[in-house]
Amino acid sequence: MAERRGKNGHPVNATSPSTTLLGSLLADPQATAHRPGQAGESTRLDSSLPAQSSAAGPADVDAAASLPHVLPVPVETIGVLRQQVANDVDTIKKERRARGETLDAAALEQVVRAQIRVRVAEWAQEWSIEHTPLTGEQISVLRGELFNRFFLAGSLQQVLERPGVEDILIDGPWMFIDVQGQGRQRMRSPFTADEQALEWVNQMAAMSGHGERLLSYSTGKVDFDLPDGSRVAATLLTEPNLVISIRRHLLEKAGLDDLVTWGSIDTLLQAFLRAAVRAGLSIVIAGDMATGKTTLMRALGREVPVKERLATLEGEPELRLNYDPYGEHAHTIAFRSREGNGERDASGKVTLGELVDTSMRYRASRVMVGEVRGTEAVAMLKAMMMGGAGSMCTLHAKDPESVIDRLMVPLTEAGLNDSAAYRLIAAAVDLIVYVDRIDEIDLGGSEHRFVTHVWETAGISERGAVSLNHLFQPNEDIGEERAVPTTSAMNSRRAKRLARNGFPTNWRAQRPRGTWAALTLVGDGTVAS
Known part of the structure; x- marks a missing residue:
């Protein structure tokens, strides 16, 4: 079977699963949710990576760019698992409403975490039949990616959380990061192909309430907000790559x-x-x-x-x-x-x-x-x-x-x-x-x-x-x-x-x-x- 390639030239093989670049780019979902004390979720795969500090530097970006651990998980699997969790949560919401109950933010997060554990456990068991089983650390990272995709910015969340990051621009295989007071830094994009980047854009746009106007070749461009207030502009009006711009509001509370x-x-x-x-x-x-x-x-x-x-x-x-x-x-x-x-x-x-x-x-x-x-x-x-x-x-x-x-x-x-x-x-x-x-x-x-x-x-x-x-x-x-x-x-x-x-x-x-x-x-x- 001929290999299918994306718009930017990256291979996207329909039969052999493409890997998902997660590793050190993924934040601990407990940390990203700012709810310390909840154990059992995701941890960093590489303990040698520097912890977040008061200022981001080239070492941080280099460590994130190296991605020493790559999960052997098909890109499509992440999307399927997230949709399954979303369907589960919708069902639970309907059942609660039928009983006259509602889900506040904290209860919703607990439900999502629980459904992620269930769906990942089921999938991992089936995956291990024909593939090398994932380690406990890899499963934790997979859970973290699903949580981030459900509430936050997915694979880009930890990059967004680096102290001092003002702007991120992804142009095909490259990502350019503007850090306050440090100039521009260049690293590999967390997306392995334009198709994966496009899926991320439309998923985030749908979550932001702009799902009625998703990015496509007929639409050309889309703008929306991430859950943390960062502003995203994505376009297919550029050649040869899809371009994504993310602007953060670091000084939002400044007086x-x-x-x-x-x-x-x-x-x-x-x-x-x-x-x-x-x-x-x-x-x-x-x-x-x-x-x-x-x-x-x-x-x-x-x-x-x-x-x-x-x-x-x-x-x-x-x-x-x-x-x-x-x-x-x-x-x-x-x-x-x-x-x-x-x-x-x-x-x-x-x-x-x-x-x-x-x-x-x-x-x-x-x-x-x-x-x-x-x-x-x-x-x-x-x-x-x-x-x-x-x-x-x-x-x-x-x-x-x-x-x-x-x-x-x-x-x-x-x-x-x-x-x-x-x-x-x-x-x-x-x-x-x-x-x-x-x-x-x-x-x-x-x-x-x-x-x-x-x-x-x-x-x-x-x-x-x-x-x-x-x-x-x-x-x-x-x-x-x-x-x-x-x-x-x-x-x-x-x-x-x-x-x-x-x-x-x-x-x-x-x-x-x-x-x-x-x-x-x-x-x-x-x-x-």
């Missing part, structure tokens, strides 16, 4: 205090931005890719007074301000745009612009748009101008000088002429905050993300453009690349609103150089203080 600790803002900017949010000033946060725009806006969202209601509008859920189990922050309703049902099928599509109008019907006092990219900019700015005081959005701009031009693009695409677009920006936006990044990892240094500019809008200039008043900016005279106060006088109305919310009017005289800690840069050998 302004954390940003001060990390050097993204100083204590003066912290006090200024906190007062600006509480005073209801509308803010645009701009910057290039990976500069921390979303992290800053999420921190500002936590400063919205508890008495208010906040609506977040995103294509990909990154702000996650609605996850507030203790009610410590403003009530947040998380709206999410929706793509059509296929590449050429727009039915069911909901745009961010439509969501701006929708959110107002739920009595949201403020609106936060994850990233303004298209014609939703018009709806967003109108919401800022017509009652959404204190609303915020992020904007991709490669340098500080291009912020207004970058905001003009979606406005003109929406049909506004230059004059109308400038007037809309000037009327709707109070503050623009620019964040930047210096990456010196390849030079032996660190990655620095920080605010460099804060402007307030000051009406229309004589040339008909938006006039900006520089409140904070870098100061070359003292060698400071981060935002420090300027001598420009702030609009008196806004200054009074800030003062009523705890920010003094004489702030420039108190801290003319800001309160930044020293910044050491490797590239030019200078030290700013």
Whole structure:
């Protein structure tokens, strides 16, 4: 029989079982569930692998990539066993409902574990008739993979749990991992073929509630969330391999205090931005890719007074301000745009612009748009101008000088002429905050993300453009690349609103150089203080 090969060239033999790369990539299901003390589940196959520590390093990735122990289990078997367990659990749920009982999260986990033991024991007994029996350790790993596939991210779960992992991209046989503060690392993919990767994508998509739009060659791409909140984008619109991108939200709980600790803002900017949010000033946060725009806006969202209601509008859920189990922050309703049902099928599509109008019907006092990219900019700015005081959005701009031009693009695409677009920006936006990044990892240094500019809008200039008043900016005279106060006088109305919310009017005289800690840069050998 001819050997069948997958799209990326990996052999997929229909008669001889392909092996499943589990081994050191699999986490102990007790650890991944964060429920210590439950014995009898999975353990690591290689005791020489380093335990999880406070920082991931190349040794961790190399150990995971080596996969010294490979289970001789057909890929199809994992899927079949998982489906059997799912069917068992569904039956148990129906029986419980018929008796008027329900399964909470803890009880459901116990049921799943029990059914996994039963199904794996039955399968292992049949497998041993014609094959080498699995060891006790291998059976534990198989149980762990089934548990992870049922609740978590399957074979990728332990990679996701490595401390500091920000992004994972799988491109055919290779996996690229971006670790915070360490740059990019390359290793073998945990999937042996595109077919296996495709099965994982669709299984995870179905579990996330997006099963009505799975990945196929007719669909081309799919986006969904993993149980831990990580964002997955997978596509077959690439050649020759299926590509999977996973983005983690490491800084999901970060507040302004954390940003001060990390050097993204100083204590003066912290006090200024906190007062600006509480005073209801509308803010645009701009910057290039990976500069921390979303992290800053999420921190500002936590400063919205508890008495208010906040609506977040995103294509990909990154702000996650609605996850507030203790009610410590403003009530947040998380709206999410929706793509059509296929590449050429727009039915069911909901745009961010439509969501701006929708959110107002739920009595949201403020609106936060994850990233303004298209014609939703018009709806967003109108919401800022017509009652959404204190609303915020992020904007991709490669340098500080291009912020207004970058905001003009979606406005003109929406049909506004230059004059109308400038007037809309000037009327709707109070503050623009620019964040930047210096990456010196390849030079032996660190990655620095920080605010460099804060402007307030000051009406229309004589040339008909938006006039900006520089409140904070870098100061070359003292060698400071981060935002420090300027001598420009702030609009008196806004200054009074800030003062009523705890920010003094004489702030420039108190801290003319800001309160930044020293910044050491490797590239030019200078030290700013």
